[in-house]
Amino acid sequence: MDVVPSALVVQPGEAAGASLSDGAFELLADGGAVSASRLTLTVGADGAPPHHHRLSHEVFYILDGTMLFRLGDTLTTVGKGGLVIVPPGLVHVFGAADGETADVFVVLSPGIERFSYFELLGAISRGEEEFSSLLPYQDRYDVHLADLPAWRSAHS
Template sequence: MEAMAEALVVQPGAAAGASLADGAFELLADGGAVSASRLTLKTGADGAPPHHHKLSHEVFYMLDGTMLFRLGDTLTTVRKGGLVIIPPGLPHAFGAEDDDVADVVVVLSPGIERFEYFEQLGAISRGEAKFESLVPEQDRYDVHFEDMPDWRSAPA
């Protein structure tokens, strides 16, 4: 008889966390079929530098607030209850709107262990590390950085 896989249950307060200068991050699941996290951003805070994934789809479900997404050359605002699915290869960036906070669940599939990436992003956001420290790790975390210095403005 084949052994059954076990379900993953993460109770409130049991997730690993990383503090950000402008928010908080909880890693709910890391690697395997999915990586899942909850990201809370203060008003106008950026969520991650512009990037794309070669392997993973990225799914955002808005629990509360409003986020601005740059999806390729398109800017889109998504409010509480909204869903965004980003396919591999699509350059994107995201952050809380200038006049609102954001509380979002983010799922990547397939999952790639990224907790150390998020810890490093937190250190960068707090001025404790340089962004350049992540550049050699792009393949390891399937986060490939894009040159979009002003991602909140749509290209002409």
């Protein structure tokens, strides 16, 4: 007997959330073919530390506001309606552009269960955990950290 695939439907208000010091995070789907989330950032807030993924492509669709991305050595801004696709291996970092807020839909494929990563990232952003607490989990979450202390001043 063939197995009939089922669809994932997430209704408004059903997504798991994690509070960040500079915004909010909703995890819509975690693992499987994709991981999908929505990230809202306050004015000029960083979205994640500099990193790359060994396995996943990461797709950003800007719902509102303006995002600033460093993609390798290139710094670029992307506004509402813009799309960014980051391939595996490319070091990247992102946040709301200076003086701007941002609302972004993010998809990683293949998906890897990362909700615990985002909870830990939220605790770090609120000063409840040290940044070094992420280091042992880089392989588990396919988030491999990079050292780019002045990422917002990269060459365009």
